[in-house]
Amino acid sequence: MRVIRSLVTVVDDDESVRESLPDLLRQFGFAVQAFSSAEEFLASDDLSRTGCLILDIAMPGMTGPELHQELKNRRQEIPIVFITGYGDESIRPRVLKQGAAECLFKPFSEAALLEALNTALRVN
Numbered sequence: 184m185r186v187i188r189s190l191v192t193v194v195d196d197d198e199s200v201r202e203s204l205p206d207l208l209r210q211f212g213f214a215v216q217a218f219s220s221a222e223e224f225l226a227s228d229d230l231s232r233t234g235c236l237i238l239d240i241a242m243p244g245m246t247g248p249e250l251h252q253e254l255k256n257r258r259q260e261i262p263i264v265f266i267t268g269y270g271d272e273s274i275r276p277r278v279l280k281q282g283a284a285e286c287l288f289k290p291f292s293e294a295a296l297l298e299a300l301n302t303a304l305r306v307n
Contacts, residue, residue: 189234189304193217194224194250195266196242200289204237211297221245225253233261235284235303240267240274248278255282262303266291 191213193204198219205215216233218224222244224236240247247265254261265278265286275286284303287295 190214190216190229190232191235191237191300192224192229192233193237194219194221194242194247195237195239196220197239197268200239200266207293207296208237208300211300213300221247221250221253224250230259235300236261236263237300238263238265240265240278240286241269248281251278251281251283264296264299264303 191208193201193208193215195201195204195217196219201217201219205217208215216227216229218227220242221238224230238247238250245253247263247267251263262284263282265274265283266289267274267286268289270288275288278286285299287299
């Protein structure tokens, strides 16, 4: 049995991602919560318990980068792994420069996701 290391929160407007990604993360040994919007996450009790945020870049309402900025404004230091289905390569260096731990392009491999989470959580 794997030890649950931290709460990983998934924020993505794509229902299929919110259903499949938490299952995979639980297999890796993480506790997981999923939200369909940045606003829903901000209103939740899980904000203070989140050890790492897997965050979609393009969402209706508040975007991933806007949520990242809001968390900075609130002094909430949560490591972020951005995910995106858009192939715009210029987004990755931009979000990394703003402090994201990683930025993965969908579809990404299980190994790439686990490596990104380990980087974000500083776990080996």
